[in-house]
Amino acid sequence: MIVVSAASGALGRLVVERLLSRVPAKDLAVAVRSPDSVAALAARGVEIRRGDYDDPATLTSAFARADRLLLISSPELDPARRIGHHRAALDAAREAGVGAVVYTSFLDADTKPDGLTEAHHVTEQALRDSGLNHTVLRHPFYSEAFLNPGLRTAVAEGELWDGTDGRGINTASRADLAEAAARVLTEDGHLGRSYDFTGTLWTYPELAEVLTQLYGEPVRIRQRAEPAAGIQGWLELQIRSGALERRTEDLGRVLGRAPTALRQAVRELTSTDGS
Structure with missing residues (x-):
């Protein structure tokens, strides 16, 4: 089972569409704040779960039975709140027994601990410390x-x-980044890697x-x-x-x-x- 968090956002919706071309709908679930916002996916056979970063109690059940979880970063701009969202999600992923987490980070978050990348830098460290199998996808603008x-x-x-x-x-483009995420979620050889996408x-x-x-x-x-x-x-x-x-070649390599x-x-x- 693949679970996509924040799947009602612009990137999440694109990832789900790419995944539906690669896996059966029955093997896909989405975790969203408002299930009604993705009702059309239910009609296509996708499992809809409530998973709200602002309500951590919803996240463990939202991530249940996930072999792979795409943790799309919180849209919250305040670093402290965003870090809190991500820590809660990682705690829930551990509790739910998630097989592997794919996290959408930001370019240079591994080397720049402040400013725009602060929350991503902290989250990457928390992911490494979590013991969860994972892959990091660092996005550009x-x-x-x-x-x-x-x-x-x-x-x-x-x-x-x-x-x-x-x-x-x-x-x-979001479309390229969504396709890359779908490939990482459905292909072998990506676990334990960090990609710098440009x-x-x-x-x-x-x-x-x-x-x-x-x-x-x-x-x-x-x-x-x-x-x-x-x-x-x-x-x-x-x-x-x-x-x-x-410039890196990572995005092209993942996309093929x-x-x-x-x-x-x-x-x-x-x-x-x-x-």
Whole structure:
């Protein structure tokens, strides 16, 4: 039995779909806060269980009979609360006798114990100390944070604002990361390993070229003189520092193919109708 936690989220739903193409529905269960949110999966034969990170008492039964558990990290942004969620999940996994845990961590969590990676760093250590068989999947930023239907505004205006100084960005699509997770959950040879996933490195000038080619309208780079507001400005600062230029081959090796290229990702992720 494979159990997927937080299966009602964007990544979780994609993982479940990939798993359904690899294993019978009867061998799959999902643990979610609100079972009604995934009622359609029950109709397909997937077992629905209530498993709420904020209600640790629900987790042991949610993880019962799991040969492999995909522990998708808590969406909680506060590190202390997120760590609490993860510790409770690992305690429940031990109590439930889970065969192996696959945990979705974040890139560089093994070496950076603070900031964005703090909760993941602590969780990886707790996982090592738990005695549970496990695999760690360290994710980069999702491509969807940058490549989405909002880019149609740049096409319409003919300008793509750029605050990255042309530095490289190593995002990966949720679809690729979901496929990788499904493979790790269903294939042999992954236990005891930690994977550092990155996608195909790309830049904003390359993105402008791809938008021009795909939509048939010239899109030019316009350098931003002042930092963008909010999270976008923070992301641009990280990119300008070179923090997102790390590249590994791990994702391609697990997928058995190259990660989705920029042109394909833009075509898929900027579509507003799914076409």
